[in-house]
Amino acid sequence: MSGSRVVALGHHQPERVLTNADLEKMVDTNDEWIRQRTGIATRHIAGESESVADMASGAAAKALASSGLSPAEIGQVIVATCSAIDRSPSIAAQVAARLNIPSAVCFDLNNACAGFCTALATADHTLRAGAAQHALVIGAEKMSDLTDWTDRASCILLGDGAGAAVISTSSSVDVSPVTWGSDPSRGNAVRLVDDWQPRFAQEGQSVFRWATSELPSVAAQACERAGITTRDLAAVVTHQANLRIIEAMTRKLDLRDDVIIARDVVDSGNTSAASVPLALSKMSERGELPSGQPVLIFAFGGGLSWAGQVITAP
Structure with missing residues (x-):
């Protein structure tokens, strides 16, 4: 295999x-x-x-x-x-x-x-x-x-x-090689503070600028590792952090007009590590994922860290 x-x-x-x-x-x-x-x-x-x-x-x-x-x-x-x-x-x-x-x-x-x-x-x-x-x-x-x-x-x-x-x-590569990494120098931008009763905190504007300025090129690299371009994608499921971030990022990816973009954040909010599979599964359940077509999944957040790959929709 x-x-x-x-x-x-x-x-x-x-x-x-x-x-x-x-x-x-x-x-x-x-x-x-x-x-x-x-x-x-x-x-x-x-x-x-x-x-x-x-x-x-x-x-x-x-x-x-x-x-x-x-x-x-x-x-x-x-x-x-x-x-x-x-x-x-x-x-x-x-x-x-x-x-x-x-x-x-x-x-x-x-x-x-x-x-x-x-x-x-x-x-x-x-x-x-x-x-x-x-x-x-x-x-x-x-x-x-x-x-x-x-x-x-x-x-x-x-x-x-x-x-x-x-x-x-x-026998085929339907989960492409991952593109991942981190920028520990910005680790405090998203954090869980207080050892005994952790609380979520973030520097919202810093995260927005980082995600919208630096991550589109990283997401494009995930497509390159899969041997495709962003124009080949049928759907994009990014971390559901904020609708403004999702829309700003995807505008920079040179996508086709008919690409399906996950916007589950509207209904579910930011669910951290659950957001990508939650949105992906709901899209599949509604029949929105075209079976056999390439889908970019890409997530980012605390660390600051990122990871993404292209998968073939089941």
């Missing part, structure tokens, strides 16, 4: 929806102010008893069922998260236990918002090396646990959820 491919997707979001009107009752803000700056209209918020493992398992169960594989065939489980409080067993191990996956290697990975694309690349490398034939890759976050609900600049952004993908070995 020379490569890997995404064979199935799944997602999970909590039932509770927090609207901009709800936030108006909590902090000094309003719907127009939020939409103008972020594009966000709603976000899903987990209940006190709903954990990262619960959401990860829900998304993973859907992806596994859609793949047609048995739990015993999964050789690796990776969960990308920066919000889980459990250290051991890992969230990945908890997912494996709940899904009756008997003997896979399981571990969590924290690369903040870039976590899912980083985890997907890690699983791709595992499969290419022959250490497994099938892997389950999940991005899951409970960002509401890390939210300062008195800070109107940040509490409007964040949501909870999970997305998952099953990838399998393939």
Whole structure:
């Protein structure tokens, strides 16, 4: 086998929806102010008893069922998260236990918002090396646990959820080589502060300038590594951080007019490592992903870090 491919997707979001009107009752803000700056209209918020493992398992169960594989065939489980409080067993191990996956290697990975694309690349490398034939890759976050609900600049952004993908070995390269990296000198621009009660904080304008000025060329490099140009893409799914960032980035990518661009941030807010697989799975469920066509997935955030690759839509 020379490569890997995404064979199935799944997602999970909590039932509770927090609207901009709800936030108006909590902090000094309003719907127009939020939409103008972020594009966000709603976000899903987990209940006190709903954990990262619960959401990860829900998304993973859907992806596994859609793949047609048995739990015993999964050789690796990776969960990308920066919000889980459990250290051991890992969230990945908890997912494996709940899904009756008997003997896979399981571990969590924290690369903040870039976590899912980083985890997907890690699983791709595992499969290419022959250490497994099938892997389950999940991005899951409970960002509401890390939210300062008195800070109107940040509490409007964040949501909870999970997305998952099953990838399998393939005779073709349907998960392209990853383009990834970091700029540690800007590490404080997005952070979780306070050791005992972490809270999300960011330098919004710095992140906006960095993402819109420096990352489009990096995203284009991911296409080059796949042997295509941005004009060949059928869809683009970037980290759902802010609608203004998404639109500014994609305008610089020289895309065709008919390219589908994920805008799940409007309905889900910023779900960190969950945002790319969550948006990807919802697009697939709605029939918006053209099967067999190239899709750029690209994520960026705390670190400051980035990771992205071109995949063939399942």
